[in-house]
Amino acid sequence: MKICATISETRAACRDARAGRKRLGLVPTMGALHEGHLSLVRAAKAQCDVVAVSIFVNPTQFGPTEDLSKYPRPFDRDCQLLEKEGVEILFAPSVDEIYPDGAVTWVLVEGLSEKLDGRSRPGHFRGVTTIVAKLFHIIEPDAAFFGQKDAAQLAVIRRMVRDLDFPVEIVACPIVRESDGLAMSSRNAYLNREDRGRALVLQHSLQQVQREFQAGERIAAKLIASAKEVFAREPHVVLDYFEIVDPDTLDPVERISQKTLVAVAAYVGSTRLIDNLVLNF
Numbered sequence: 414m415k416i417c418a419t420i421s422e423t424r425a426a427c428r429d430a431r432a433g434r435k436r437l438g439l440v441p442t443m444g445a446l447h448e449g450h451l452s453l454v455r456a457a458k459a460q461c462d463v464v465a466v467s468i469f470v471n472p473t474q475f476g477p478t479e480d481l482s483k484y485p486r487p488f489d490r491d492c493q494l495l496e497k498e499g500v501e502i503l504f505a506p507s508v509d510e511i512y513p514d515g516a517v518t519w520v521l522v523e524g525l526s527e528k529l530d531g532r533s534r535p536g537h538f539r540g541v542t543t544i545v546a547k548l549f550h551i552i553e554p555d556a557a558f559f560g561q562k563d564a565a566q567l568a569v570i571r572r573m574v575r576d577l578d579f580p581v582e583i584v585a586c587p588i589v590r591e592s593d594g595l596a597m598s599s600r601n602a603y604l605n606r607e608d609r610g611r612a613l614v615l616q617h618s619l620q621q622v623q624r625e626f627q628a629g630e631r632i633a634a635k636l637i638a639s640a641k642e643v644f645a646r647e648p649h650v651v652l653d654y655f656e657i658v659d660p661d662t663l664d665p666v667e668r669i670s671q672k673t674l675v676a677v678a679a680y681v682g683s684t685r686l687i688d689n690l691v692l693n694f
Contacts, residue, residue: 414502426502436462562596653680
């Protein structure tokens, strides 16, 4: 695996990798890799000839009161995991390399970036779309792989790709869960023993909606009310949002009549977790 710290080095490595019309896949990450990230790498390996992974804890997608300073950075372990998966290129830049002194240009998807996580974390998606756009310019992948767990992020990135004509296929990969159903996240490491058990309320609320949907309920407000009853039984977890929305526009739906996203975010102690499911007919 070639580890690149600079943009010029990465561009050269990716240019060489694409020689002979090889298909290049990208998996953008912030490191602290877990099985969810590795599932993206494996999907990229299955669909592409060469795989590049980025590790960059992006400061512009963290709010002033969020966990940037304590975000886990086990770089050596991450490298070992990626080597084992057969990744060819790792782009691991410094903050100064990505955001040179005086940088003032942003990529903002208006109308989507203020919804769901964007409403709870102002400026978050501006940071996400700016770094992802930069990665697409630097690496020039044929396909980029993202987890369905970040469903709002997926919608925002897909709209950016469409609007700015990036020649990149966006591939969404299924949520990977712990054995008890908790969606895998680097932030799960922050949970103490008690909070780890309480965190399951996110999955339990989604399961309740799934059951009622399968039983024939189609009114979004009734499904949301039922999910909130599940949260009411876990008073140590603070609900941020529970919404039922169109998966492309992130607009709320009143009655479910087509593919629909059910998204939840909550604070378990001081740790904010997200989860979702897609209701299909």
